[in-house]
Amino acid sequence: MPQNIAVQSEASQPITQVKELNHNLIFQEASNIIKQFEGLKLESYLCPAKVLTIGYGTTKGVTPGMKITQEQAEEMLKSDMQVFTSAVLGMVGNICNEYQIASLISFSYNLGINALQKSTLLKAVKQNPQNFKAIEKEFMKWVNAGGKKLEGLVKRRNNEYQLYARTK
Numbered sequence: 001m002p003q004n005i006a007v008q009s010e011a012s013q014p015i016t017q018v019k020e021l022n023h024n025l026i027f028q029e030a031s032n033i034i035k036q037f038e039g040l041k042l043e044s045y046l047c048p049a050k051v052l053t054i055g056y057g058t059t060k061g062v063t064p065g066m067k068i069t070q071e072q073a074e075e076m077l078k079s080d081m082q083v084f085t086s087a088v089l090g091m092v093g094n095i096c097n098e099y100q101i102a103s104l105i106s107f108s109y110n111l112g113i114n115a116l117q118k119s120t121l122l123k124a125v126k127q128n129p130q131n132f133k134a135i136e137k138e139f140m141k142w143v144n145a146g147g148k149k150l151e152g153l154v155k156r157r158n159n160e161y162q163l164y165a166r167t168k
Contacts, residue, residue, distance in 0.1 A: 029098065040055065041055065044063065055068060055077060085105055096129050
């Protein structure tokens with residue numbers, strides 16, 4: 001579905017541009033990384049950051065001892081992804097391609113929308129979404145949980161950056 005973007009012309013007259021985004025591609029690419037690194041747990045657990053989690057990393061509405069099916073985990077992921085996709089699109093508008101959006105969705109899914117919103121990563125993306133060296137450096141600042149550097153987060157940030165840098 002197209003995303004309507006309003007921009008200002010030089011004469012300060014609003015112009016509406018439609019940028020076609022492949023939302024299926026965004027969902028597929030983001031969910032691949034999310035599923036790979038979150039894994040699937042059908043019973044609630046505390047993640048390394050001490051947050052109650054279930055399914056593919058869902059945290060909203062999770063209670064101790066909660067159990068779900070794989071189908072419920074898939075539905076929770078789809079629901080979560082809608083929230084994160086909307087938030088990321090609201091932050092970056094039309095300056096990013098589908099792969100860049102998907103990588104930022106995975107990042108925010110792992111760390112939270114507020115973390116992305118306040119991050120120097122988002123600032124770097126907004127300044128120049130093609131400054132891959134600076135953006136890679138920003139991704140790699142986010143590899144700690146509970147005060148410790150985690151190899152899983154290093155790998156995840158590398159995968160997110162590789163997806164961000166992808167053009168086709």
